[in-house]
Each structure stands twice: as structure tokens, then as C-alpha cells.
Amino acid sequence: MTTTSDRLHRAGDGVSDPILEVKNASVTYDDGDTYVLDDVTFSIERNEILGVVGESGSGKSMLASALLDAIPAPGHLSGEVLYHPDPDTTVDVLEFSDAELNEFRWAEVSMVFQGAMSSFNPTMKVGAHFEDTLKAHDRSVPEGLEFAREILSDLYLDPDRVLDSYPHELSGGMQQRALIALSLLLEPEVLVMDEPTAALDLLMQRSILLLLEDIKEKYDVTMVFITHDLPLVASLADRMAVMYAFELVEAGPRDQLINDSSHPYTRALLNSTPNIDAPLEDMRPIPGKSPAPVNVPAGCSYADRCPLATETCRESDPAFEPVEAGHTVACHHWERAAEAIELTFGEAAAVGGDAEGDPQ
């Protein structure tokens, strides 16, 4: 435990009561030649909503799977994933036996995948998915279903209708909410959501986000919300982390990360975000391509696209440095980032919460 807190203080991420800690997690394919998650370390505070932002292919789905030790078959996960069911207990998820892992997944840490339609077996009624899950974990089916009805009602669904329907008979938004209910069925401590709203229209995204806040309060879960949509998660998260090319590049409390972003990539990401108020010419796509997992360059992986890049950046990988309390960034030149890359939505963003209104 001492080493853990040491590291935490060194990382300065401001997490005092972590429920999950990920340390030096890497996911490799092809016998270690291909990295799709590269030495990621971060913690999740009990009862917070952590937003993880990254473009598609930045490894954020791998991060989600790593939390449940559920990396798809040929991939190999190394490092540590520590779970603290209470502040004084620590278990390493990667050390679990198969049986322990089965009990841990869904009951302790549960997950909502992107694309609810594909998460349900098309030839089984939604209710049967709930029953299967309860039976697999030796829970009482009638009681479990009673609880399921409660969650479904809280998500503004008609429990009887949903449980008695086949997945294809429900709309996308209904499926997504049914999937969220399924993930809460065993009252997990942590709920990991990987692009839970990507397939939905803006209105539905918005209403699901609002529901999530209520759900979080009522069912007392810690949430990890993974998305490519920065404004979306900014409206919800307590803390945020930004991923680029299979690495974490910046993490911190929401307002600091938005208003005071210190990594050039985070700033570029904010500038590339469509904003209905901003004129089109103010939108700045990020030039260049993000590296493929086979040829992640030495040094900072963002160097090729970064206006601040110097020789140092190409040669050495930047370590995390504290910007302010709880706000850390992996960049050699973070102190220059703010003046070099001006946020185009400047004034609007100064009022932190405003970013949430952007998608509309």
C-alpha cells in the first residue's frame, strides 16, 4: 500500500481513494511487436465520473477492456490492475483465477459496449439476457428481475415490454438503456462505458447523459465514460483523461483540463471540435495522421503533428509533470502550449460548463 500511495503522489493525479488503479498497463499483439496500449498508468476515484477522451484507434477501447482483464484473444495485457472494493483492501485483477474473474466481471466492474444492438443476442428476448446473467452468478432470478424492473423504470422504460421484447423490436435508444440496465443488474461498483452513445442521435445522447447522472447518484457507482466526443463527456465528467496513440497524455479535473489544457494535442482536440457558435473557419482539423501501433515513433508520439515539437520531443518520451494539483501532462513543452496554441472557442470555454452545450 505504501508503494501505491507513493506512486500516486508522484503522479500527482489527486486521487485519494482510488477504486481502480491501472499501473503500467500495456497491451501487445503479435508476440509483443504491436502495442495497442502503451504503459498506461492512472487511477479512478471512488464515486467519480471519469471521462476518457481519444480519437478512434487511440487505444481507449483497449483501456476499457483492460479494466475487466478482457482483452480480445491474441492480445496480451501486462502491468497491474488493482481493485479496491473498500479503501483498505487491494486485489490484483490480473492475478485472478478464471472463476474469480467470472465473479469479478459484471458483479464488481461492469461494462457497456458501444453499439447496444450487437451486445444482445438477436434470437433471445431481452429478459432472457437478464435471467442468464443472474443464473451465471448464482443470484435469485425473481429478486434479480425485480431489481431489473426498477432500473428499467428509472431509465424511463416500460419494464414488462422491454423484458418481453427481442432486441430488434426496440429502438436504438431503448436498447442502449436496456443494456445499461443489464450492466447494473448485479449492482457493480464500477461501470465502464465505451462509446455508449455513439450510435444515437444527439437528442438521445443528451437524455441518456442526463439519466446517467441520476443513475450514478442512485446506484452509487463509479463511472468510466470513454468517448471520442470531448464536449459530450465534458458535460458529465468530474475528471478527464486524454489518450493519444495508445498512451495517456493528459489527465486532470474537468474544468482545469478544458480551460487550462496543457498538452498540445488536447488543445488541438478542443479546437477541432465542431461548435455551432464558432464560425467554420475557426475549426482546426489536426494535420497529419496518428501513428499505427506498429510504428509508434520513439520519443513523444505526437511529435510529428505537434507545432511545438523539438529534437527533444523526437528523442525522449516525455514523463508526466504536474501542472497544478491533480492535473498532470506528458509534454516537454507544456508550459508553452497555452500561448502557442490558442483555443479558438476561447471566451466560450472560459466558462467551463459551457462546453457541454456545444453539440446542440
Place this chain on the structure above:
Amino acid sequence: MGHYYLRRTARAFVTVFLVTSLSFGLIRLLPGGPFTLLRANLLRQGVPASEVDARIASLQNIQPDAPLWRQYLDYMGAAAQGDFGTSISLDEPVAQIIAEAVPWTVFIVLVSTVLIFVFGILLGAIQAYWEGSRFDQLVSGASITLMSVPFYVVAVLALFVFAYQFGWFPTAGTVGPTVEPGLTMEFVTSALNHAALPIFSYTITGIGGQALAMRGNSIQVLGNDYVEVARLRGLSDRRIATRYVARNAILPLYTGFLLLLGFRLGGTVILEQIFSYPGLGYYMWSALESNDYPLMMGTFLVITVALVIGVYIADLTYGLIDPRISRGETDAY
């Protein structure tokens, strides 16, 4: 939904009606016409020329000198009552010949098709589970090879080796000549013994295709998110394999099963001829040989009706086993 069933039933009847009409039309096109041979036969038997037409009418339900529409109505009316006239070559009512032949053909086709699906599904599922293994490669290779062998080639070879050369199986017939029909041990063994080679050659050549199809479907299903989610939800491998993978992989094979049934019913014409196995196909072929048009058309119609009924049943039941199709998918647009 009721609407769909109603329409589906109507279509089955329309199909049978159209095929029957087609057979009527085809008879008229046959070389020498439908009655030439019969007329010659009757004359040779010493039937007075004046009575020949009447005899033909009584045998074939068609009056040769009646106008075409009249002939057509008579033909259709008789066919509707299951009366296909009298066989010229065997001098027996066609309906009776067919009634004796049908069970054997159905027996062979059904048993071999079920065997194909059982083995194909099992092999394909195991292959998909161990995708890329030696077993997978071996079975895939064998499947492709088997797919390229026509069943009649296996039939001729099996007949050559196991019946003629080794004498393990009979070379003709459905049961031994002295065996009385009935639910006796002797009858059942004899029937199985006679059916063994036809079923074998009809089965072995079909397994490969089904195994490959099942393998492909299973691999596709295994790659679906819902299988991964089920695993995360802690479901047992067994439950996932049966309810999540197998069911979704087998479903698309169901409609293929029907098309196959049709092809295989038709194929009996060749199969039963090779083994001299007196089923529907055998009689169709021998009717062909002897220009026995009533028998030929009777067998053709019965084979068609059997197929129509098969497809009909499957169409109606598909909605029951696949919830996504429950509202009659064919009419979605």
C-alpha cells in the same frame, strides 16, 4: 401475421396448380403425343379400334377427341383427386405405384438429409471452435474434396466395391424378395441393408458443404459482440456455445435445408436408378424409358408436391424459430 400465413398457403396451392397445368402442357408436346403409344398397345392387345378411345379415356382420364380445354379440365380434376391414370408399362394405377414408392424415397432422402445436417453442423462447429487447427484444415480440405464429388460417382463406386466386388450389400431392391412387409426384425434389417449404400452415397457427398457453411456461420457469430458480452457476463461456455453461438449459426442453414431437400428429391432419379431402388425417382426413370407418360407425370407431380409441402412447412416454422422473421420478411418492402 395471419395475413402472411394465409397468403403463404394460397401460394402453395397456386404452385401446385401451375405445375400440374405445366405437366398437362408438356404431355401435349411429348414426341408422338400422349396417346400414340397407348393406342398402339391397345390395338396390339386386340382391342377393337372402335373401343380404343373409350379405353384410353378410362385409363387416362382424358378423352382423346375432346376439345383441349375439356381435356385440361378432366386432367386437372382427376389429378386433384389423386388419380393420375393407369401406367402403360406396368398396367397398374399410377397412384398405387406411387403410394408404394413414396415411403422408400422419403425414407432415403429424409434420413440422408438429416444425417448430413447432424454431421455437417457438428463438424463445422468443432472446426470453428478450433479455427486454424490441424483438425480444421483437415476437415476443410476433406469438405472441399467431398463437395467436388457428385453423389452418383460415389454411388457407382460404392455399388462396384461393396456390392459387386465384396458382396456386403445387395445390388438392387428395397427389401429382400422373400421378406414380408411388417414391423418385424427381418423386415427392418433387410430394409436398412438395402438402403445403406444409397443413404451412404447420398450423405457422404453432402456433409462437406454443410460443414463449411456451419463453420463460416459459427466463425461469424463467434466474432459478434454479444458473444463477448455474454462471456463478460460470466455465462458458462456451454450456455454460450449452445444458446448464443450454435443457435445463431444454425438458423441461416434452415432455409438452405429446404433448397437442399428439393435438389435431393430430384436427385433420387439418378440415385435410385443406380441402385435399382424402386422409389419415386426409379419409377420416373423407368417411365421415361418406356414412354409411360402417365407414370412419368404422376411421379413428377408427386415429387413437386412433396417439395412444395416441405418448403411450405419450413416457411411457416421459420418464423417460430427465428424471432426476427416473425412478421413475414418477404413482404417487408
Place this chain on the structure above:
Amino acid sequence: MPTEAEDSEPVSWQSDSGVSADVTRGERLSELFEERVRKPAIVAWADRRTRVGLSILAVYVGMAIVAVFDLYRAPSTNQAPQLVGPFESWSHPLGTTMSGVDLLSLIIHSTPDILLMIIAGSVWATGVAVVVGTLAGYKGGATDRVLMSISDVVMAIPGLPLVIILAVTFNPQNPIVLGILININYWAGLGRSLRSQVLTIREDSYVEASRTMGVGTPRIILKDIVPNLMPYVTVNFVFAARYVVFASIGLFFLGVLPYSVQNWGVTLNYAYNGGALFTWEAAHWLLFPMIAIMGLSLALILLGQGMDRVFNPRVRTRLAESSESTRETDDATEGY
């Protein structure tokens, strides 16, 4: 841009669905060539099965050329001693039949007609299926209902018996007519599945765009829809061809089709009826035509399998799965 609403990760990477609305027609055509002709050809050739299949097929085409240009003696009775065993003499490498016909010449001289028959049959089956499938799928409404009802009826007639009756009725001699006759109702099932594909394609944005711009139906079908069906059609062309091989030779063997046409099935029939069943000495008479049949159908199946792998996204996806993460990245960068 990573924040675009559509830019969710499951964007399928195959070209089938990747064509977006804002691409001009010219770009789309050249892309179409790239995506549908060049790349598939490369991928197909990379598959061992395609290569083996094509090689075997080349042997048959070679045999056909030999026969057409009369480079090998034509079969005739008593051109050789009776029932010479295989590999016993150089002048009759595959042996001879009961009536002293050179078996190799029988097999070679059967090939041109068989190939002709196969091509005719599969062109007919796929051609009718494409017309019926696209018309029914694109026009919908009454056209669709009528065409599909006809297909359903045709599909319900068992193929082989129908062919037999038609063969007896019309007694065709021409291999092209024979090929068409054998696949007389093969198009129905294929047409039905093509129709359901058309139903999906016509909802695609670029088809909708063409429609809104007032492009005529024939043009839309030809330019926008048929090219998208080609993969499926190609694969089924091969399977239709295999069916012609199986059925035609079976019917020749049965003696339903005219003996005057040179065919492996006829040879098989003579062997079967000529007593080859009773003695090992005549086994080669049975075996070599069988091998010729199986070789050709093996070639077609391998070809079909190889092409299926190219065109079938699910097989292709699976193939590329080990490098999924690479792909994910490529995908992401397309937005820029």
C-alpha cells in the same frame, strides 16, 4: 475529425459501405475499379485456392483446345485393342474401353462441349437472376410481387425431374441449349437473394442521390446497383457452373440426354452398363471419367471458395482480425 457524430469506431472498413455521399461520380468510378476489380483480383490471387482452382481449370481449357484443333486423335471404336489397362502403353495412356476406344481421346474430346454447356448454363442462370433480382428489388411494388411470385413457383419445381421431362420433350442436341435447359430454374433462388441485396443497396445514400437528381431507373440499375452485386454474382456464377457439371453429367450418365453428344457421363454410362461394375479389369473405364468430373468441379469449388473469401466481408474481416488495431488506426485517419 474525431468529434464527428458518424465517426464512431464500428465504421465498417470494407468498401461496400464506405462509399460516402459526397464523393463525385468520377472519383467513385475509379474507386470502383480499384475496389471491385484490381484489389479483389490481387486478394483472389493471393489465396491458394484460387490459384489451384484456376490452374486446374486451365488444364481443362487446354484439353478443350486440343480437342477443337484436333491435336489428339478423335475417339472411334476399335481404334485400339479392347480393355487395355491404364499406364500400360504410351499410345493409350489411360487405357481403352470394351469396344476398343482410347479413353484419353474420349475424355479430351468431351471437354469442349462440357465447357460450352457450363458457360451457357451459368450465364443464363446468373443473367436471369440479376435481371429479376435488380428489377424486383429496385422497382418494388407490383413488379416485385409478380417477379417474386414467379420465382417462388419456379423455385418449388424440383430441378432434375423438370429438366428430365424437358429433355425428353425437346431432345436438345446443342450444348448451349443443354446448358440453359439444365439451369432452367436455377435463377429463382439466386434472384431472390440478389433482390434482398438490392433492397439494401438502394437505400445507400449515393443511390438516393442519383434518384433525387432525376437519373433514370435503367441508368441507376446499371451504374449504381449492378456493380455492387458483382461480387456475389461472380461467386454464384461459379456455383451455377458446378451445378451444370453435376447435373449434366448425371443426366448423360442416366441416358436422359442424347448419346450423340460426347460427354464423360456417356462414357460413364457405357462403362456402367458395359459390365465395368463386375470386374476390376475394367475399373479404369469407370474411374477416369469420374476423375475428369471431380477435377472440374474441384476447380470450380476452389475458385468459388477463393472468390468468396475476397468478396465475403465476414471472411475478410476475420482474416484481417489479427491486425485489427492497425486497421482501426487507418480508419481513424480517414477522417482527416
